Amino acid sequence: MKRMSANHEHSDGGNGMSWKRLILAGISIAVWSFIQPLPASAQHGGGGAGAGGGGFGIANPGSSDTVTQRRWIVAGMVTTLGGDPISGATVVVKANIPGGGRKSLRTDIQGRFTTDYWLNVNAVGEFRAQLEAFKKGSPKSYVVVDMRPADRAQRFPITLLDGDDDPTMLSRADLISTLAARLQAKAATAELSPSGRRAYAKGLEEFLDQHHVDQALIPLTDVVRRNPSCLPCRTMLGLAQFDSGDWVNAEHNFTGVIDANEKGESAASPEPLIAYGELESWRHQPGVAAGIFLKALQIAPQDPLALQELGRSQMQLQNWQGADVYLEKALEAGAGAEARFLRTRALLGEGFGIAASKEMASYLNGRDLKTMPVFVRQVSTLIEERKRLEESYAKVRPEDVVRTMTDPRQEPRDLQGLETATDQSPLPSILAAVGKNVGEFLGNFPNTSSLEQVRQEKLRYMGAVGKTRDQDFRYLCFAPTEVWGPTFTEYRLDSAGSPGALTGLSEGFMLTSGFAATSLLFHPALQSHTVFRYLGRQKLNGRDSFVLAFAQDPAKARSISMFAWGDQRVELFLRGLAWVDTESYQIVRIRTDLLTPLPEISLNEETTDIDLSEVHFNRVAQGFWLPQQVTVTVAWKGRLLRNIHKYSDFKVFQVNSTEKTSNPKQPDSK
Structure with missing residues (x-):
């Protein structure tokens, strides 16, 4: 999709690796805490106290017994979900040791804290501690640890979330209520001892009924520790840990159950995969989460929650069409109001305001919009704006648009010398040949x-160039075909090979990209969405060309162009001209304009002019017609902006290598 932005700066976005390695590849853990016993006897010393090192002896300064006293160090770091340290957080350590073991600590500027306990190992061979972290504005987080004499440090992260749940994510409460009912039914058939079943029931009551997750962690941990084969119990513990802020142990339990399922230790279950995928969604890893949800759907293809959350992940990736597909399937599978609201947003992202309005009405189901949360009311406002645009488009007849373009006087810059067509009989064969080329190209x-x-320009009166800005990138283009239709995926890299993006919005320049997708208007699967007219023949660079006029039909077409400003985005419908070589039936030039000016958003003009040339790659027989120069001109809110993109040095791009191409070939002159 061609993209234009005109306000705040932003950037867009198989191998043989196993699913788990692929999923875990993007996870980094920069938060830690540990409780480590250090033996007090000097003859056991010599090693470091860190992870992987041995313990060393430290005698209790107030005791003459250097054999039975042991120092247990409690230390760690409190961070945000993104791994940033949180200073000034309170950490309460509660140890179940004789005489009580409650201590209250405060994290330093690096989010760290530390304390210790001196215990007689003859009286205390092991003990349990609960770490409780909190700070004003954040919900409390809890971590439960079972400590035994050992020389290795044991590390446990403490993560604090910022305030309430993110409204764009599935709430933890909804995740838990949906999965817990399933897990309870499965755990009912598990082989638990009477005491284990009582402990499990107590944990569920605290977790699900009383909403005391801190009180639920201890009995649920006991059940899993004593009954490791109860995989629904372990998944339930993972949910409690996810809810409590103990995200690393939650991940450990989810992946442990997934591994056991894959090894055939129990019937495969989608619940741990859904929970794990949701954890990655909360970590803002939608691509990773999507892979996990797809794995869940391999086990349960009609699982409504897995379909819904896969759709959500596609929305986070701004793959609106893919999101629509999965969310529609989720609703068919029985998903509830959450999926309907998500589909409302997906339809809006696709540019279908009327359809989004109908879906919103179904979501509200008679409820007063004024009583809904702010984010729901915001989506409703965007829908109304989109409907007004659609009303403007509804007044335009694409047949009339292309008919007016038959008169060369309508396009004096581009159609001078046009040999006007006397009838439309050549049009079907031209479209068939061009569509075949576009399909093969893709x-x-x-x-x-x-x-x-890229040169970005601010234009003055009569088109005089004012301020300019130049930027260079390595431009990557991929052409996958998804189930929801043909598309291109494009990226920019900076000179260091890192992801890059055009800048300059804050200085009043315009950002533009996505021009390879323009030819998709002629794809056989999409031609019925556009009205075409054969205008005649014209010389272009000394070669004969067919000239076609086209206009998208807003009632049928999917937009291939988008205009964005701030946090607003509008899908655009286009009209334009295409020049097709009479011998090869390749598109050699294409120019697009707005189907109609859009005063509702103060967008009066958007013209994109693309010149294409044939590029040949070494060891690839087929030539590919690719953009060589693109000029985009926009008139918006009284400003006139122009961007000029030039492309050269084409190479085949692979995972670990690139291949040099020959120089772009211009059409031969007669």
Whole structure:
């Protein structure tokens, strides 16, 4: 999709690796805490106290017994979900030791804390501690640890969330209420001892009925410790840990159950995968989460929650069409109001305001919009704005648009010298041949990179150039075909090879990208969404070209162009001209304009002019017609902006290598 932005700066976005390695590849843990016993006897010393090292002896300064006294160190770090340290957080350590073991600590500027206990190992061979962390504005987090004499440090993270749940995510309460009912039914058939079943019941009562997750962790931990084969019990413990802020142990339990299922130790279950996928969603890893939800759907293809959350992950990736597909399936499978609201947002993202309005009405189901949360009311406002745009488009007849373009006087800059067509009989064969070329281009297109040189311009009166800005990138283009239709995926890299993006919005410049997708208007699967008209023949760079006029039909078409400003985005429908080589039936030039000006958003003009040339890659027989220069001109809110993109040095782009191409070939002149 062609993208234009005009306000705040932002950036867009198989191998043989096993699913678990792929999922875990993006996870980094920068938060830690540990409770480590240090033997007091000097003859056991010599090692370091860190993870992986041996213990060393420290005698209790107030005791003559250096054999039975042992020092247990409690230390760690409190961080945000993103791994940033939290200073000034309170950490309460509660140890079940004789005489009481409650201590209250405060994290330093690096989020760290430390304290210790001196215990007689003859009286205390092991003990349990609960770490409780909190700070004003954040819910409390809890970590439960079972400590035994050992020389190795045991590390436990403490994560604090910022305030309430993120409204764009599935709430932890909804996740727990949905999965807990399933897990309870499965655990009912598990082989637990009478005491184990009583402990499990107590843990569930505290967790699900009383909502005392801190009181639930201890009995649930006991059950799993004594009954490791009860995989529903372990998944339930993971949910409690997820809810309590003990995210690393939650991940450990979820992946442990997933591994056991894969080894055939128990019937495969989607619940641990859904829970684990949701954890990754909360970590803002939608791509990782999507892979986990797909794994869950392999086990239970009609699971409504897995379908819903896969749709949510696609929305986070701004794959609106894919999100719509999965959310519609989720609703068909029995998903509730959450999926309907998500589909409302997906339809809005696709540019379907009327359809989004109908879905919103179904979501509200008679409820007063004024009583709904702010984010729901915001979506409703965007829908109304989109409906007004659709009303503007509804007044436009694409047949009339292309008919007016038959008169060369309508386009004096581009159609001078046009030999006007006398009838439309050549049009079907031209469209068939062009569509065949576009389909083959998309199906055979290799991953490519090129040098992209961008000049951003602010134009003055009569088009005089004012301020300018130049930027260079390595431009990567992929052409996957998804179930929801043909598309391109494009990225920019900076000179260091790191992800890059055009900048300059804060200085009043415009950001533009996505031009390879323009030819998709002629794809056989999409031609019925556009009205075409054959205008005649014209010389272009000395070669004969067919000239076609086109106009998208808003009632049928999916937009391939988007205009964004701030946090607003509008899908655009286009009209334009295409020049097609009479011998090869390749598109050699294409120019698009707005189907109609959009005063509702003060967008009066958006013109994109693309010149294409044939590029040949070494060891690839087929040539590919790729953009060589693109000029985008926009008139918005009284401002006139222009961007010029030039592409060269084309290469085949692979995972670990690139291949040099020959120079772009211009059409031969007669």
